Amino acid sequence: MSTIELIGVSRRYGGVTAVDKTDLQIEDGELVTLLGPSGSGKSTILSMIAGLTQPSSGHIKIGGRDVTHVRPAQRNLGIVFQSYALFPHMSVFDNIAFPLSIRGLRKTEIVKRVGKALEQVRLTGLQDRRPSQLSGGQQQRVALARALVFEPEILLLDEPMGALDRKLREEVQLELRQLQRELGVTTLLVTHDQEEALSLSTRVVVLDQGRVQQVDTPVGAYRRPANRFVAGFMGAANIFEGRITPGVGGNSMVMANGESLPCTTGDAVVGPACLVVRPEHIKVLDAAASTGLPGRVLEVVYFGQAARIHIQTDSGMPLVAISDGLESFPMPGQPVRMDWAPEHTWVMAA
Ligand SMILES: Nc1ncnc2c1ncn2[C@@H]1O[C@H](COP(=O)(O)OP(=O)(O)O)[C@@H](O)[C@H]1O
Numbered sequence: 001m002s003t004i005e006l007i008g009v010s011r012r013y014g015g016v017t018a019v020d021k022t023d024l025q026i027e028d029g030e031l032v033t034l035l036g037p038s039g040s041g042k043s044t045i046l047s048m049i050a051g052l053t054q055p056s057s058g059h060i061k062i063g064g065r066d067v068t069h070v071r072p073a074q075r076n077l078g079i080v081f082q083s084y085a086l087f088p089h090m091s092v093f094d095n096i097a098f099p100l101s102i103r104g105l106r107k108t109e110i111v112k113r114v115g116k117a118l119e120q121v122r123l124t125g126l127q128d129r130r131p132s133q134l135s136g137g138q139q140q141r142v143a144l145a146r147a148l149v150f151e152p153e154i155l156l157l158d159e160p161m162g163a164l165d166r167k168l169r170e171e172v173q174l175e176l177r178q179l180q181r182e183l184g185v186t187t188l189l190v191t192h193d194q195e196e197a198l199s200l201s202t203r204v205v206v207l208d209q210g211r212v213q214q215v216d217t218p219v220g221a222y223r224r225p226a227n228r229f230v231a232g233f234m235g236a237a238n239i240f241e242g243r244i245t246p247g248v249g250g251n252s253m254v255m256a257n258g259e260s261l262p263c264t265t266g267d268a269v270v271g272p273a274c275l276v277v278r279p280e281h282i283k284v285l286d287a288a289a290s291t292g293l294p295g296r297v298l299e300v301v302y303f304g305q306a307a308r309i310h311i312q313t314d315s316g317m318p319l320v321a322i323s324d325g326l327e328s329f330p331m332p333g334q335p336v337r338m339d340w341a342p343e344h345t346w347v348m349a350a
């Protein structure tokens, strides 16, 4: 049993509330990400679970046991930080063996376990090298092996891919996901990268200013954001403000300028609201089309599998659409209309 539970946990630094009355439950074997901008309290939460920072109030339980006042070494956690913090003068083998040596394991047992850890992170054969003789991705894998070598129940990772370039990051992400699933170790990963959070996690915890904004599956957080902050942080979102008015054949949102936008409202939201439309759901139509919001193309950014089309509506609002499967794209300055299916919208109370 390696569930993690935060019950009303707060952490204050002088006048700053880094983490505010947070409740959170992470189930056995999950890979949960803490996602939020810099300063939102992600590292503080991780550090309190690790026992490196004391909560100002509240309780933390691991596997049902209250560990709020238990020392870090007694919590059976593996930890990886952004800076790998490998010992530069020690070989890969000695770096990975370190947590076992300080626990006083026998030499033969250490050799066996380090060998297994090297295999898990695909570094077999590199055990005699120094960290400086490894690439960034390999160094990160050594750090991961060192965190896994004593078979912790819980793995805590604080922006572990932050120092890697994009391609390498994607590689290590995939490996981490596979390894985590294989080992079944309950994992909490801190990131400010929404793509990383969406692609890796079983659930995402979105944080802002020390407060949990939403706990959901990646799909749930992306498609059904709880509020404006989550909508904007989980990828690009077009957010319209207005009033929802029930109508025949579906609802619509009426904006301040009187323009009416198609939408559906699951929970019968009526009155002031925000309407979210993801860029991939916006269809960019010819200006002569009979439906859609009129606007003008500002910029087209082609990136291979699709293009991002920046548009300004005639009422002055900037929007972004993503179009794929087109052989040619509209030109900057070109008048267009934008339309979307009502079922591809998400309405939040304002
Ligand atoms: N040791 C500390 N002393 C004072 N303030 C801190 C300390 N650690 C974190 N904070 C503050 O707490 C807030 C949350 O920080 P942190 O948890 O590091 O955020 P994140 O990891 O999301 O970037 C920030 O405002 C930060 O300045």
Ligand SMILES: [Mg+2]
Binding pocket: 042, 043, 044, 190
């Ligand atoms: Mg941090």
